[in-house]
Amino acid sequence: MSVVNKYRKTLMNDTKEIMLGMSHDSLTAHLSITPKTKDRLFDVRDVLEVLDTEGVNYGVKRQRISDIVSQVNELHLPVKDELIAHGTAVIPGQDGQIKYYFKTCKSIELVSDDEGKVDHRELNLINNVENGDLLAERIPPVEAVPGTDVYGTTIEPAVVKDVRLAVGNNTRLSEDEMKCYATCDGQVFLKNRMVQVSPIYMVPHDVDLNVGNITFNGSIVVNENILSGFTLKAKDDITVKGVVEGANLIAGGNISIKGGIKGQGKCKVQCKGDFLASFVERCVIEAHGNVQILSSCVNSEVTSFCKVEMTRGKGSIIGGEVRGVQGIDCVEAGSKLGIVTRLVAGDKFIIRQRINETMGRQKEIDDEVAKIKESLPNYDVVMASLSSLPADKQAALAEIKQKVEELTNEKKTLEAKEDKLNQLFALRTDAFIRVKKTAHSNATMIVGHSTLDLKNDYTHTRFVEDPMTKRIKTAPL
Numbered sequence: 001m002s003v004v005n006k007y008r009k010t011l012m013n014d015t016k017e018i019m020l021g022m023s024h025d026s027l028t029a030h031l032s033i034t035p036k037t038k039d040r041l042f043d044v045r046d047v048l049e050v051l052d053t054e055g056v057n058y059g060v061k062r063q064r065i066s067d068i069v070s071q072v073n074e075l076h077l078p079v080k081d082e083l084i085a086h087g088t089a090v091i092p093g094q095d096g097q098i099k100y101y102f103k104t105c106k107s108i109e110l111v112s113d114d115e116g117k118v119d120h121r122e123l124n125l126i127n128n129v130e131n132g133d134l135l136a137e138r139i140p141p142v143e144a145v146p147g148t149d150v151y152g153t154t155i156e157p158a159v160v161k162d163v164r165l166a167v168g169n170n171t172r173l174s175e176d177e178m179k180c181y182a183t184c185d186g187q188v189f190l191k192n193r194m195v196q197v198s199p200i201y202m203v204p205h206d207v208d209l210n211v212g213n214i215t216f217n218g219s220i221v222v223n224e225n226i227l228s229g230f231t232l233k234a235k236d237d238i239t240v241k242g243v244v245e246g247a248n249l250i251a252g253g254n255i256s257i258k259g260g261i262k263g264q265g266k267c268k269v270q271c272k273g274d275f276l277a278s279f280v281e282r283c284v285i286e287a288h289g290n291v292q293i294l295s296s297c298v299n300s301e302v303t304s305f306c307k308v309e310m311t312r313g314k315g316s317i318i319g320g321e322v323r324g325v326q327g328i329d330c331v332e333a334g335s336k337l338g339i340v341t342r343l344v345a346g347d348k349f350i351i352r353q354r355i356n357e358t359m360g361r362q363k364e365i366d367d368e369v370a371k372i373k374e375s376l377p378n379y380d381v382v383m384a385s386l387s388s389l390p391a392d393k394q395a396a397l398a399e400i401k402q403k404v405e406e407l408t409n410e411k412k413t414l415e416a417k418e419d420k421l422n423q424l425f426a427l428r429t430d431a432f433i434r435v436k437k438t439a440h441s442n443a444t445m446i447v448g449h450s451t452l453d454l455k456n457d458y459t460h461t462r463f464v465e466d467p468m469t470k471r472i473k474t475a476p477l
Contacts, residue, residue, distance in 0.1 A: 018042070020050050021081065026149035029056050029085035031068060034078040041073050051085070058152040059086045085150045093144030093160035099137045100195075102127040102188045121230055123212030127189060129182045129197060130217060136180040136195050138165040168196035185235060186218040199236070206242070207232065225259065228266060237273070244269075254289070263300070275304075278313075297322060305350075311436060317341055323349055327431045334440030334454070344446040346429035346465070351421055358418045365411045369404055376400065425449075428467040434477065435461050447472050 017040070019032040029051070033042060047065050051057070065084050072079055109124040129135065144157030167173055168191060170184045182188060186199040199218035203211055207226040214220055219236040228246035232238055236253040243259035246266030254273035261267055263283030269275065274289035281298045285291060291304040294313035300320045302308065308324035310317065315331030321342040322328060334341040373379040376397075383401055386394060429448035439458040444451065448465040452472040460477045 018046055018050055020054060020056075022054070022056075022150070026151060026153075027087040027089055027147070028083060029054075029060075029150050030081045031065065031084045032078070032080045032082070033068065033072045035072060035076055038076050040076070042069050044069050047084070056085050056150045058148055058150050059088070060150075061085060087149040087155075088147045090147035090155050090157040091145035093157060094142040095160050096141040096162040097139045098163055098165060099139055100190075101134055101136060102129070104190050119213075120209065121213045125212065126187050126201060126214065126216055128186075128215065128217040129188045130185050131182055133182045133188075134179060135171060135182055135188050135197070136165060138163065138178045140178075166194040168192075168194035170197035170199065171195050184218075187216065201234075207247070219253070228264060238271075255287075260295070274306075291324070315436065317343065325350065325431065328433045329436075330434070331436045332438050332440075333433075333435050333445075334438075334443035336440060338440070338442040341440075341443040342446065343433050343443065345431035345433045345463075346446075346448040347431075348425060348429065348448055349446075351425045355418060355421045355425065358414050358421065362411055362414050362418075365407045365414075369407050372400060372404055429465055431465075433463040435459075435463075436477065439463075445472055 015036065017034055017036055019034070021030040021032065023029075031047060033047075035042075044062075044066050047069065051060060061084050064082070068079055068082050068084070106125055110118050110120065111122060111124065112118045141160040141162050143160060146157055147155035149155055165173065165177060165180055167180050170182065170186065171180050172183050173180055180195050182197045184197055184199050186197045187201055188195065188197050190196070201214065201216045201218060201220050203214070203220070203222045203224075205211075206224045207214065207222055207230050211230075213231045215233045217235045220232055220234045220238045222232075222238075222240045222242065225242035226232065226240055226244045226247045226249075231248040231250070233250045234252065236251070238249055238251045238253075238255045240257045241259065244257050244261045244263070244267060246264040248267070249255055249269045249271075251271040251273070253271065255269060255271040255275050257277040260277050260279035260281075261269070261283045262281050265282045267283035269283065269285045270287075272288045275285055275287040275291045277293055279295040279297070280293055280300050280302070281296075283300050285300065285302045287303070288305045290306045291302055291308045292312070293302075293308075293310050294315075296314055296316045296318060297310065297320070298318045300322075302320070302322045304324045304326075306324070307326040308322055308328045308330070310328075310330040313331075316335075317330050317333050318335045319339045319341055321344065323344040325345075325347045327345045328343050330343075333343055376382060382397065386397055386401070389397065431447060433445055433447060435458065437459060439445070439454060439461055441454050441456050443454045445454065445463045446452075447463055449470050450465045450472045452463065458474060462475045462477055463472050464475070465471070466473045
């Protein structure tokens, strides 16, 4: 590339021996000297005159010019494109920006487990947040610093732009308007460039492979169906307007399924609140609140820590086992085909389960303590003489002794708990089973401690436990 093409502008002295090249942005000046004769000598003033003529007065490297001139005079060789003046470049600024602490676009993030397997139902599409979480932060602009070219002219930088942190529903700005926080649990997203939080996650269609499993900090609403194999977890409520197949539903609040459950033996539902469905088939349901099923409960395992109510519709319980701590109220129990059906009222099954768990843990403790003592012959004698043993052995044995004491204390606590549970188990129950129409033969009624296997059909009957005889007695509604 020639000097003329390399620079925006090229000047030279009258003899064309001294040439000055200017960069396109006027930030640098370069010197070329080409002697026409071997005895030609140059003076620094010759170069400075060219600079003065051009008006170059900023960032001039006078010592460098002197060195170049001396080099040419000594060697009588030309020099080309030596930097002799340098301006100050603009230091660019930075526009203001918003830093988001969540994904701003819906993108699938498949995660593999420790074995490298990927669950294609776990798409991680939801930005879950909690009340008080930092959602976004405004980063203020950084002002640019002007520059100066070799002519001494100020180079004005581009003007930086500022941004505003826009917030929407269920969010708040800090007092200095620099940070945005959530004011409720839910999902955070951008809408019209505004940060918003919604306590409801809406699925407008089926829950399928396009949606994946859902774990949400608020309430979930599904407008259509939940297909088999998927799991929904909500901190609050779950509402399904369609049918639930072999899926898992877990809610910290209520669960409502307007289309019912076709569980295929694979569906499990758990909620801390009430459960409502039009019908349930071949599924497991556990609710801390009331369970209300409008049509039928078929071959399912249902547990309510309050009451099971099935009186507003067909209200039939066919097959499986239905348990209500406070009682069961239904229209029909069992069927004419004699399908085995169990109805359980009262809290005895829960207490019995806890007693069994307590007793099981006590046995584990006994086995663990026995194993420790078997590994250390004469355990009691050794521990009695612990203080007389060498320090290193004392430390190891003291640790074993402490472990045994901890297990012993845990067992005492469990024994006390078992006593209280047994006392609760012995108390009478006020729960009842009420069948508005027919309780078919081959159905089993369990109230409190008592069990009644029906040999005949009962109509319009209330089943309660006689606290004196510990037997179930019946009464008409």
